[in-house]
Each structure stands twice: as C-alpha cells, then as structure tokens.
Amino acid sequence: MIKKNLQQSQQDRFRLKSSPEYSQANFTWVVSLALALVLLLNSFAWGSLEVRPVILVLFILYTLFTLGQGALTYQIRRDLTRHGEIRPATRRWGYAGLLSLLTGNVFLTVASFNLIKKQKSPEYTISVYMLLTQIFVIALSSLNMFKPYVSNGFLPGMGILIAVTVFHLTALLLVAKYAHQHVLPARLKWLALPLLLTAATGNLFAVVLGLSLLSKIRRSANPGATRWADVWIKITSNHTAMLGMFFIIFLFTISVSSLLTFEYSFAVDNNYSAILQSPSLTYPLGTDDFGRCLYSRIVFGARISLIVGFMSTLIPVIIGGILGAISGYYGRHTDNIIMRALDILYAIPGILLAIAIIAAFGANTFNLIIALSVGAIPTYARTMRANVLMVSTYEYVDAARAFGSSHLSIIFKHIVPNSLAPMIVKSTLTIGGAVIATSSLSYLGLGVEPHIPEWGNILKIGSTYLETNSYLAIYPGLAIIALVLSFNFLGDGLRDALDPKLD
Amino acid sequence: MDVKEAAGFSRTINHITSTYRKILLNPSYKYLFLLLGAPVHLVVFFVYMIQRNHDAYTAVVNRLRNEWLSSGYHLKLQEEIQDQLRRKAEFFQQQLSSEKLKRETERLAEQKFQEQLHDEAIKEMQLNGQSRLTFADTFESLIRRSAFFAISWIPGLLMYLMIILYSYPLLKFISERLVMTWFVILGVSVLVFSILYMSPMNPAANILGVTATQEQIEAFNRLHGLDQSYWAQLWNTLKGIFTFDLGKSFSGNEQVTDSIARKFPITLTLTVISLLIAMIIAIPIGIISATRKNSFWDYSFMFIALLGLSIPNFWQGLIFILGFSINLKWLPATYSPGNWLSMIMPVIVLGTALTASVARMTRSSTLEVIHEDYILTAKAKGISSRQVLRRHAVRNALIPIVTVIGLQFGAMLGGAAVTEKVFNISGIGGYIVDKQFIPDIPAVMGGVVYTAITISIVNVMIDMMYAFLDPRIRSRMKQY
Numbered sequence: 004m005i006k007k008n009l010q011q012s013q014q015d016r017f018r019l020k021s022s023p024e025y026s027q028a029n030f031t032w033v034v035s036l037a038l039a040l041v042l043l044l045n046s047f048a049w050g051s052l053e054v055r056p057v058i059l060v061l062f063i064l065y066t067l068f069t070l071g072q073g074a075l076t077y078q079i080r081r082d083l084t085r086h087g088e089i090r091p092a093t094r095r096w097g098y099a100g101l102l103s104l105l106t107g108n109v110f111l112t113v114a115s116f117n118l119i120k121k122q123k124s125p126e127y128t129i130s131v132y133m134l135l136t137q138i139f140v141i142a143l144s145s146l147n148m149f150k151p152y153v154s155n156g157f158l159p160g161m162g163i164l165i166a167v168t169v170f171h172l173t174a175l176l177l178v179a180k181y182a183h184q185h186v187l188p189a190r191l192k193w194l195a196l197p198l199l200l201t202a203a204t205g206n207l208f209a210v211v212l213g214l215s216l217l218s219k220i221r222r223s224a225n226p227g228a229t230r231w232a233d234v235w236i237k238i239t240s241n242h243t244a245m246l247g248m249f250f251i252i253f254l255f256t257i258s259v260s261s262l263l264t265f266e267y268s269f270a271v272d273n274n275y276s277a278i279l280q281s282p283s284l285t286y287p288l289g290t291d292d293f294g295r296c297l298y299s300r301i302v303f304g305a306r307i308s309l310i311v312g313f314m315s316t317l318i319p320v321i322i323g324g325i326l327g328a329i330s331g332y333y334g335r336h337t338d339n340i341i342m343r344a345l346d347i348l349y350a351i352p353g354i355l356l357a358i359a360i361i362a363a364f365g366a367n368t369f370n371l372i373i374a375l376s377v378g379a380i381p382t383y384a385r386t387m388r389a390n391v392l393m394v395s396t397y398e399y400v401d402a403a404r405a406f407g408s409s410h411l412s413i414i415f416k417h418i419v420p421n422s423l424a425p426m427i428v429k430s431t432l433t434i435g436g437a438v439i440a441t442s443s444l445s446y447l448g449l450g451v452e453p454h455i456p457e458w459g460n461i462l463k464i465g466s467t468y469l470e471t472n473s474y475l476a477i478y479p480g481l482a483i484i485a486l487v488l489s490f491n492f493l494g495d496g497l498r499d500a501l502d503p504k505l506d
Numbered sequence: 507m508d509v510k511e512a513a514g515f516s517r518t519i520n521h522i523t524s525t526y527r528k529i530l531l532n533p534s535y536k537y538l539f540l541l542l543g544a545p546v547h548l549v550v551f552f553v554y555m556i557q558r559n560h561d562a563y564t565a566v567v568n569r570l571r572n573e574w575l576s577s578g579y580h581l582k583l584q585e586e587i588q589d590q591l592r593r594k595a596e597f598f599q600q601q602l603s604s605e606k607l608k609r610e611t612e613r614l615a616e617q618k619f620q621e622q623l624h625d626e627a628i629k630e631m632q633l634n635g636q637s638r639l640t641f642a643d644t645f646e647s648l649i650r651r652s653a654f655f656a657i658s659w660i661p662g663l664l665m666y667l668m669i670i671l672y673s674y675p676l677l678k679f680i681s682e683r684l685v686m687t688w689f690v691i692l693g694v695s696v697l698v699f700s701i702l703y704m705s706p707m708n709p710a711a712n713i714l715g716v717t718a719t720q721e722q723i724e725a726f727n728r729l730h731g732l733d734q735s736y737w738a739q740l741w742n743t744l745k746g747i748f749t750f751d752l753g754k755s756f757s758g759n760e761q762v763t764d765s766i767a768r769k770f771p772i773t774l775t776l777t778v779i780s781l782l783i784a785m786i787i788a789i790p791i792g793i794i795s796a797t798r799k800n801s802f803w804d805y806s807f808m809f810i811a812l813l814g815l816s817i818p819n820f821w822q823g824l825i826f827i828l829g830f831s832i833n834l835k836w837l838p839a840t841y842s843p844g845n846w847l848s849m850i851m852p853v854i855v856l857g858t859a860l861t862a863s864v865a866r867m868t869r870s871s872t873l874e875v876i877h878e879d880y881i882l883t884a885k886a887k888g889i890s891s892r893q894v895l896r897r898h899a900v901r902n903a904l905i906p907i908v909t910v911i912g913l914q915f916g917a918m919l920g921g922a923a924v925t926e927k928v929f930n931i932s933g934i935g936g937y938i939v940d941k942q943f944i945p946d947i948p949a950v951m952g953g954v955v956y957t958a959i960t961i962s963i964v965n966v967m968i969d970m971m972y973a974f975l976d977p978r979i980r981s982r983m984k985q986y
Binding site (some may be wrong): 020343344346347348350351352353354355356358359360361362363364365435439442443446447448449462465466469470473476477480483484487488491492495 | 686689690691693694697698701702704705706707800812813815816817818819820821824825827828832916917919920921923924927928935938939941942943945950951953954957958961962965
C-alpha cells in the first residue's frame, strides 16, 4: 500500500514537472499577482493621499484575472494528478483567459493561448506572439489620438497596422488548424509569402513564421529535424525566452511603425505651455522641463537604444570573430601576437576606454558606437579563438585539408560556421550590457548628443527633477531594464537551446 | 669539506645543471638565457671548443675516416654515385657535361661519406656506452670545480637567478605573469596616450576661451609640452607614469598624480567593500540554488540575479536616493568620507551586478561539479551530503567563481565612474569624467592608466590564486 502510494506521488510529480502548461500557469499567476501588487501600490498617491481611480480599476481587473488563473492552475494540477492529462473542458477555460489581453497582461494571454491548443508546433507559438506584437503596437499607437494633433501618417499608418493584424489573425487560425509537428500542407506557402511582406511593419515574428513555414513545407517529404528546427522547438517552448524576444521585437516594431503613427515634434520641440505635467491622457507619461512628451520621447528613444546596442555588439562580433578565428587557426606566433595585443585592450575597463575615446574625439552617436565596440573586441576574440581551437581538431577539418582546400576556405566554410553558436549566445547575453553602457554614457553626458531623445539622455534630465517629478527618471529606467532583461532572457534561452554546457 | 657538505654541494650542482639543460631546450628562453649569462657562456664556449677536439667522438671519427680512406671505401662510393647520376641523366634524356658530372659526384659523395661516418661513430659510441660532448656537459664539468662555481657567480648572477626562477614552477609562472603584466601596462599607456594624442580637439582653446590670442595658445602648448613631437611626448608620458609624476593638469594647476593618489583610495575602498559583501551574499545563494535546482527558491533567486544584471547602476542609484533619502530620509544622498551611513547606498549599487553574476556563476559551476565522478565516489564512501558539498563540491566550483570575480573587479572599477557621479563621490572615476570634458589629457591619461594597472595586478593575483585553489593546475604547471 505504502509502496503504491509512493509510486503514485512520484508519478504525479513527474507529470506535473513535464507539463509545460502547468509550469507556465504557475509562473503566470505569480507574475500576475506581482503586477497586481505593483498596481495596488501605485493606485494610491502617497504624497497627496488621494486614490487614482484608473489604476485602482486596473488593479481590480488584474486581481480578478489572477484569481481566475490561480483557480485554473489548481484545476490543471487536479487534472494532471487524476486523469494524467489536461481535460478539454479545462483547456476551454483558456478562451476566457484571452480576455486578459484587454488589460494588457501579456503573460496571462500567452498562457491562455498555450492552454487552448494541445499540440503546439513552434509555428503556432510564433504566430501567437506575432499577433500580440501587432495588437500591442496598435494599442500604444492609438494613445496618440488624445494629443492635440496627430502626425500626417497616423490614419494610413493605423489602417495598415489594422489590416496587417487582421491578416495575422487569419494566419494564426490557419496555422493553428493545419500546422502540425512535422507535416504541413503545401497550400500554406501562399500564406508564407504575404507574411514575409508584412514584416515591413517591423514585426520580425512574421519573418520567422514565414521562413519556418517555407522550410517546413520544403522538408515535409523528409521529416528529419535539422539542427535549426530543433533550436526553434526548444526556444518556443521556453516561455521566458519568448517573452524576452516578444519585448525586443515589439520595441523594434513600434520603432518602425512610429515613423507613421507618432509625431516626432512632440518628442523634441519645446512646448512651454505644458512644462512638467503629470501623466494624463494627452501625455500618458507626463512632460519634461521643456514640455516635451515623455511617452513620445521614450518611443523614439527605443530606436537609438536598439541601433546603438545592435551596432556596438555587431562590430566587435565581426572584428573580434575574425581576429579570434585567425589566431585560433594559425596558432603559434600569429596567435601570440594577436592575443597579446588584445590583452592590452582587455586590461582597460570598457567604460573607461570609451570615456578616453570620447574625450579624444568628442561625444556623438558614431563615436559612441566605436568607443563601445573597441572595448568589446577582446571578449569576442577570446570566445571565437577557444571555439576555433576546438573545431580545428575535428576530422572534417582534416578531411578538407586533405582535399587541398585553401586555408581561407577551410576557415570560412568549415570552422567558422561550426563555431558560431557560442558567439551568437555570447552576443545576445552581452547586448544588454551594451544598452546599459550606452545609457550610462549618455547619462554622464558622453553619449548621444543631448538633443536626441535617448533613454539615458531622458534619465539625465529626469535626475534633476527627482524630488518633484520623479516619473521623469522612473519610466525611462523601467524601459531600459525591460529591454536589458529581455535580452538576458533571450540569451539564456538561446544558450539552453544551442549549448547547454556553455555559461 | 666533510662528506655531508660534499653531498649537499653535489646535489645543488645536479639541480643547477639539470635546469640548465632544460632551459637550453626551450627555444623561447634559450636566447634570453644565453644573453643574461654571456660572460660565463663565453668561457664555457671557449672550453667547449677545446674539449670538443679531444673528445671520444672526434677520436672515433678520425679513426674511422683513416680506416675507410685506406680501404678505398670513398672511391667505391664515388663510383656508385657517378653511375647513378649518369643513369638518371639518360632516363630524363639530359646532357651532362663531364665536368659538371664530376663536381656533382664529389659533392654528393662527400655528403654521404660524412653522414655514414657520423652514423657509424654514434653507433659505435652507443655500443661502448659513451655519448658526444655537449655544451651543457662542458658547463657541468666546469661548474663541478668549486673555484669556477664561486667565481662565475659574479658575472653570471643574472643567469643563476634565472636558473633559480626556472627551477621552481610556481616562481617561474609568477615571474612570467609579471613580465607579461609589465608589457600590458606599457601597451595600455602607449594606446591611451595615442588615442588622446590623435584627438582633434584643442584643449588650449577650450581652457583659455574664445578670446585667447595665438601667442597665449602657443605659450600654453609650450608650458604643457604639447608642441613637442609624438615620440618626445610619448617618452615623457611613459616616464611620468612609471615615476609617478605626470606633471600638472591643464586646468586647476594641480599635480595629476597627487590628485589621483588622493582619489584612488576612495574608489578602491568602495569597490573592495562591495566585492566582499557581494561574495558573502552571492556564494551561499548560488549554492542554495544549485542544490535545490528548479525549486521555488532557485527560480526566485535567479530571477532576482537576472534583474540585478539588468539594472543600470545610475538608475538604481537614483531610485535609492529617491526612496531612502528623499522619501524616507534614512540615508544621506551624497557620500562623505567617514560617515559610514553614506557608504551603504554606493556600496550596494556598485555591488549589485557583481553579486548577480557571482550568484549565477556559483550556481552553474556547482551544478557542473556535483555531477562529477569524484562526488559520486565521496557519496559512496558514506560522507554526509553536507560534507560532500563543503569539502569536494564548493572547493572545486571556486575556480570559475574566482575568474568571474577577477573579470568583474575591472568592470566595477570602470563602472564606479557612473556610481560616483550619481552619489557625488570624489573618486577616480568621477575625476576622469570631469576632466574629459576639457579634455585634460594628463588627468584622463593618468586616471585610465592607473586603473588599468590596478586591474592588471589584481588579475595576476587571481592567476596565482588558481594555483593555490586547484591541485590539478599546480601539477600541470610542474609538467613544463
């Protein structure tokens, strides 16, 4: 009897652990609860002792959804222990969870989408995030309607966004119906091509979905999964990595679509009639000391942060990668000379080297990118060198050498492609650091030119109004944290998917 | 000299000569070594050349040569080779003039004759248990005479020092690292100087203002040596860095090294305190997370750690000031030396990223170690799991943690610039930031280079710690 009980509890534990829905449900209600608490704390203005009705309503809605999710989690747990699987009736509750989209609770919405469908192909997950990105962009863009005037491209922009969203919804339904784990009907390729076109709004999930559909259709005769398909399966089943990717792509999409739907003059032009206003519908995050809309500034600042972050990671990846590959492949004196020279760069802390470079050449965006890139070269060179040293001992490299391939072709055809994975992981893990460094230098007055709305610049202004208008420093900081956290989550997920041993 | 002393002397000599042979085998050390002990080596070489002409090998070779010459072996060899060459020419249908043929034959025959002579001599010596005299043999025979040994210390002091360094693996490792560090520091100085030298900005015009006349600017440049050539300025700067005298700063008329010496301890104190606190907090957290993998605590700790990695220092500092100084009025917003309350916030802000990365590293390296075979062995021996963790797992998991601490220490010293500006601390980072706006080249230069030097020294210490922490690394070091 006791033995049977023990066996039963072990089996239960295994079922609960191996159910992605259960772990996600748990994660979701904890996060929802945390968000609800944050809202509760903010629904009461501590300084003037008055209640903020809008936030209070939001808090009540969040609490309701959290309670619902809690109950659902309990139900899933009971299903798993009693029946060994989640019953369809429980899964149907996911449709109710979709309503949480109206409160902007992306965690709950994603969990509901995942609960509804039993067999989840990576394409399904990607199309869910694609649709969510689109809806969030529309929601944020439509806040501009409360402004005194909107940009000229607002109406056509919103029209395009809504049309694309409708198309993405259709795509999601089609994918949910037809895309299974391995086989795909060839008809879906007519869906893939327009999807690739909609990526012009910046929604990179559409690119991923389109390419993945196309490659799956091409491989449908031969269902053996390739390495990259495998990686996608692992990443899409990692909630935190997908949430990180969602936020990054969401920021990218809104940076692209803000060209049409946001008015740049609100972010840069002085408006002395609206100086230092508290958050309102017209100015959702308030205004700064020149009457500029903080909300628009943060949205336009995302562009700079993303560009500087990407460029100051991409440049050292390329230069460091080439140097590392050369020194790892040729070894001996080449290796010694290159690595000793890079040791010199490595000895100077990145920020100090950047400060020295900017002191010499002046503060602007281009110099900032160069300054941040130079300091990061040695780390990437070391990573690449270590990989190349390992890969060059493999037999296919010997085979290529025996065939008489030239050194260059061996390096670029055989060694570099096979040592890229740790470089990709490393760069996603350190891109967050580049974003932080960018904003830190801007905060010190050494980064992007002061008139450009960049998150560090906005914070620099906000820090002088810390006592009276603290939101000026809080919101851009939250944006930086969210972006860096997203990159870190994505990097961790990529590391788990590509190389579990690497840290 | 009694027997015991003689044995001791002989042991020392054996030790010296074996190290001597080892160094000569190492191509990267050989030339430096020969140069360091040049006077002694010259004497040894002279003796070697004399002895060589009378050693066993020369005797055997001479005897064999005479035998072969008298038996006409070399003529036979010549005929053979001439025949081969002629046939080869026929096969390739080449025309060979008789004179050319003769010259070629003689060259090849001589070569082959010498080769065979050498092989035969070596073979014969091996049979008799002899070996050829080498340079190191001569040195050994010379050094065994106590008179030579005593005298050779005077011109060969450097050489003997190198032998001592080389014969202890740890000493050798440390001195190699120190030499490397010296080159890195030199490289850093040259690099930073060159970057600042290439600057298109004009400090003179910046400091003197728009109304400055051409003569005033020239006088300023002359005063600070800015009119000299690149090499002269570089030499002065390098000399300044190594003699701790970087001259006066462009503005404020203060000795740069004095200001740095005043500000550096503040930054270093803050950094070291944050480092210690970070380690005290992070290592237990990492171990708890690793031992309870995928539990609620693991997830929470790792999420907090990731959050800690994602918060920019300056934002965290601002929020702390907003919360603890402005709203709650618990802590002072700016740092003042001597007031330890004002130290709390900067230390926490500076240490957050380090705590987070050390906790993550501790978790992953402990996880890796507890799956090793020796942990299984220890468990099989019946040691309690707490003991296994303390004695075997944590000790071996420390290596990557130490690496992370070393790497992060540099990042902290650099990142201190931001924290110092937020809390208004007059440390080295804030000093560099303030001075770069001018740009005050000696001050920026000094600040960056001395920080880099500190980091390099810390890295050397970290490398030495490896050897004490991990017996595997120690034994690998000895195999050289």
